[in-house]
Amino acid sequence: MIGAADASRYSPDATMTNDAESSHPQRQPQSLFLPSRPMATGSQIVISNVRRGAVARWSSSLIPTTREAPKDAEVPSHVLLHRGGFIRPVGAGIYDYLPLALRVINKVADIVREEMNAAGASELLMPALEPFELFKDTKRDEAYGDNLFRVKDRKGRMNALAPTHEEVITDLMIGCVNSYKQLPLNLYQVQTKFRDEARPRAGLLRCREFIMKDAYSFHATLEGPGGLNDTYDAMYRAYTNIFTRCQLDFSAVEAESGPIGGSASHEFMVNCASGEDTILKCLKSGYAANVEKCDVGPRPGPSKGYFAGEATGTLEEHHTPNLPGIDDVAKFMKVKPENMLKTIVFKVQSSAEDLAKYGEEWVVAVVRGDHDVNEGKVRDVSGCKIALADVKEAEAKGFAIGFVSPRACVGQKGVLMIVDRDAAVGFDDAKAKSMFWVTGGDKKDYHVKHFNWQRDLGKDPLDAQGFATDKGFPVGGLRGGDKDMVVADIRNAMVGDPSPKLAGEKLTASRGIEVGHIFKLGTKYSEAMGLQILDEKQQKQTVIMGCYGIGVSRTMAACVEMSHDENGPVWPNAIAPYHVILCMLQPADAAQQQLCKQLASELSAAGVDVLIDDRDDRPGPKFKDADLTGIPIRVTLADKALAAGGVEFKLRRDKTGKGDIVAVADVVAKCVATLNS
């Protein structure tokens, strides 16, 4: 997608103007062949609005390709970006962006800017360094914890290296905006962010310092023109445009809003098998969500009712030492994980007030061994803020962490047990026979076999009436409720579950890398920090906010994960560092130099970015290096073909070693046509 219509901020005269170069003995003398510096004609400044491509020479750039990558580089994007001379490590999770990488990043950022501007947002730039007090109001110093970089200045004051800018921009707005007439506003920046990740890994995919576009919107209303929903939808469209224009294969999925708070959120994920996040999709309805958020469609309950089923044998205790995981225990006990019950203990995070009123409270979640508990769903069903219980605390309460069974909850005060629908059964409908469970033995290093809900729980499980099959079930045994046990959907969705959007459809799974995330923040920050405006009735009103992020440097890495082969990245045209690499096999040959200049000039005039490989090296290494740059088109100038008036034209994505011989007169048109197709 290039061409004259594609206005660009690259200054066309940024290359080939190094006067000192001609005196450098190692370099080819060269002339300026881009007469494009804005020139004064009379009193008028003429500025071209046609995009000219950049032209650069390998010999005067820094593109340090290597045959081998550092041994700690494991994922493809890390290995290939290093080998291709895009990045170099500086420290753990900190990288230099070398010229090629910066060109990719700038191309992504330019697309981001164009689409953000088109969607009505304005760019600004906030500092990376913030006084620590700003984080105190919103308590995010605690929420971020050790992930927040702290910097002490010479006066002993604490500062933060910003992981994100909600506080700074909200503070800014407090000083600038006080009327509904000034809203809505949507402000963004492209800036370096800092997070002291516990474990930086995978090269650019999880760094401690990275480049991000973050946008924040401010509204007087939720609905209607200028409301948050309006801007949120505009951002959704802008993001779709951005990643489409970057020519990435991506999915927009529903997501949990996470610790940043807020009510609705979508993630934009680059699809690739090596991604860290799992996405569940209903292919027919188009519904997609991340595992944490994904809903499960309606399912029939067990045919004989919850918990119903005959015991299959006497309760046997087995000694199971040194088996850390469910799978290990299952193997040892000779059962499948789906025949095991996993019992997870959460502690209710009570306010001091609630603690005085209700005492310590716990929520125990029971799911099948092959399922994962979804903390968000447990939170919603219990109606309480919860966190995974501290092992020592839980053990003091009588839970043998690692070996807990549902029986441990019976008769305990302030404990709500939530049993997942798939765990609350005693009869296997598929096999048409009663089933048994393996559960913890409620003491260290013991598990039991043949657990039966009705026989072995120590109480009638059918007390768990009024099954909480939906979110928002009133609090059970906690806070004065009359149930201490409920059945509900509390596990992560998984492959094969019914689609929540379309009856009869099943969910499929795929992997992705998160590159964008949009949130409806609501009033979390404006309320905490006191951002208010006067509305048309002269009433004070708390401003409604949204925020919208794109990992720019991560997008570059994700693109390589999505599109590469063993020889290097394969960039899409839209964000390739250059579009064409002109590979001179006899760089000392005067005729070849002349032709190279001519082609570069013509390509540049057509808006094509050109890298000239003018190094005096053998063909083999030059071709390997060309592949490592991932530049979409390689045009090779070599004596034999040239004698017949031809050059070689080869696409990076084509596997074959050799390209086609094209007449010199046609090659520029062919490049442009290929790039625009």
Next chain:
RNA sequence: CGGGGUGUAGCGCAGCUUGGUAGCGCGUUUCGUUCGGGACGAAAAGGUCGCAGGUUCAAAUCCUGUCACCCCGACCA
């Protein structure tokens, strides 16, 4: 934060068990021969062996401490 591992030339590694002049491959420089998918020959430059203590006549090697980096997990806009 828990478990595991690694620090020796720009990169990849050997040497350490059993202390005795610091090596190999790639890359780099020079010369020559090559020249369409990471060439060949000859010569050369380049390391206070992560750092600090200790043991010893002598430490890359043994001991103690420390720092850095990586992997798995926990965590995670």
